Amino acid sequence: MRSSPLEDRHRRLGAKLVPFGGWDMPLSYPTGTLAEHRACRTDAVVFDVSHLGTLRVTGPEAYDRLQQAFTNDLARIGPGRTQYTHLLDEDGSVLDDIIVWWVDDESFEVMPNASNTDRVRLALAGAGSDGGLRAEDVTADRAVLAVQGPEARGRLATISPEAAAVARNCVEAVGWDGIALTVAGTGYTGEDGVEIAVPADHAGSLWDAVTAAGITPAGLGARDTLRLEAGLPLHGHELGPGITPLQAGLGWVVRWDKPSFAGKAALAVERERGVARRLRGLRIEGRRPPRSGQAVLRDGDVVGEVTSGNFSPVLEAGIALALVSPDVTIGDELAVDLRGTPVPATVVKLPFVG
Template sequence: MTDRRSPLDATHRALDAKMVPFGGWEMPLSYPEGTLAEHRACRHGAVVFDVSHLGTVRVAGPGALLTLQRALTNDLTRIDPGRAQYTHLLDAHDASVVDDIIVFWVGPETFDVMPNASNTEGVTRALAEEAAALGAEVTATDVTAERAVLAVQGPKARERLAQVVPAAARVRRFAVASVEWEGIDLTVAGTGYTGEDGLEIAVPALDAGGLFDALVAAGIEPAGLGARDTLRLEAGLPLHGHELGPGITPLQANLGWVVAWEKGPFRGRDPLEVERDAGPGRRLRGLATEGRRPPREGQPVLRGGETVGAVTSGNFSPVLGHGIALAFLPPETVEGDELAIDVRGTAVAARVVPLPFVDSRASKGASAL
């Protein structure tokens, strides 16, 4: 299948971005300055990511709230219109995470459900199934092609965004608002995936290039998916297909807080209750190694020479200056345990450390992700 292209594809190519396939899309991995420079720019200044590959499913109608409550793990009644919430869609049979999702509550009976790139069709289908089972009056429409999404992230994100769209810069963390820029309607949410403060902006596809150029002109540097991945790894955030996906439940991924047990039935609740009562057979842990040699996905994690798990994500941390990794390990594994990672036949010492690896927002006086 031919990879889909962002509305900003021509803009990225004009900036000499390195384009790569990702989740069925062709997206920028990095720009000429490189991933390390883009990573540091996000930690110390402000960057803009094109995340148009994320899906948008518009769920609307009198039965929208009930449908989402029955489909997803978190409890939308904890928030109100004008807020965003992180949640999971589970497999009905084994409670593994079909997708992790941000929901924007944009109007009294209107929600924008934001799946991961390759999961939009499956999420749309699951929501339609739940609506049909409930007999709910609701529509679930994939509107991904109608907009681009720009993620402006970093400690100076709001300061620099205020030069372009002042109302957008005032949207608080996990709030959602409709604002106007040069007569164009934008949907802005105080969300992101870097561990830094920032906002995500949905802009009509035809207007995306103009907004992107205006942001760059205000000193917000373009950044690609390479930096987005190293940033989220330092922040200890899971990536679907690595720390979430088939065979992985929220409890194994230490994300039990997204499960609202008190709200009643939801998709996958029964098998998840079984695991909750028995206790997960493994849990996600952070590992730190010495030296610059990065751990990589799939490398065995060893205790006393025996394999006890495998790296799900690993890389060199530009902030810490050494290797970091995530791995599912036996539940008795605790912080401070000394393990090893088999890096191409060499046992590299690794210590279990708390997550996040880098608590950047907390150090700048903001609450961590």
């Protein structure tokens, strides 16, 4: 089990640490997940997301390798920008969803999910011709802090105006107290904010400065309820074996005019014939939280399955993402089998909040 460079800070704050993707990470602090969630929606929080992988991809072939491996098209952006993309299996299902930080002409920071760093590194090593590329796993060398919420930039500006000014979907190298930071205008909450990569040896100092500025520590429990309210997919739930970008409603991440990428042929077949299921949002009647794996019913018949579900602190109701029959549309009245009790649910437009 790996540990974050900030583990001592989490323990001092009384965090509940749990295994996640091979790491011991904070689930919540003594204030609790609901309070942390609401702080992100109304003010500013900081998450330790050091469990995410970082592959530093450099060299004259870096751009071409990323283009050949991933579904999205870097030609649509440029240095100093970020891009969400997918790595597909040959059957078109999503091996991982990834954020690419294009730092400069021949340098990229590729951010896989916690357990997929080696898989993505091997995929890059196997794409294209040999030579002219370096894909180095630098996960252990840095920590990543996600500062999120409507007041995130204002509070961060009291520490580093340069970091606070990094625009949405942009990435910049900035200095803070003599330390080199890489800051991206990205996040996973549905709120504005930035993610900051800091050398591991200096992570504690930055964390202390951020929390001293009145930014509330938040754990992975709140990060999950926030991303669910925002309708954002989680690998292993809305994405993974047997689930394609088209089924997940993420066809915009696939650039068909690229000459090739892993899984393109199988995905093209699915696009031609139509998907067998698609991801929808469900608002549940009452406060009971639905859970992954529960059946979705229409007139008593199973038409799908919940992929993620929880209680929404903002809506004060149960919400779920579910893979359902492709003829299920927004406004349909369904039900979710909550441990043997069918509870009414309405198909709603995503995001639930935002």
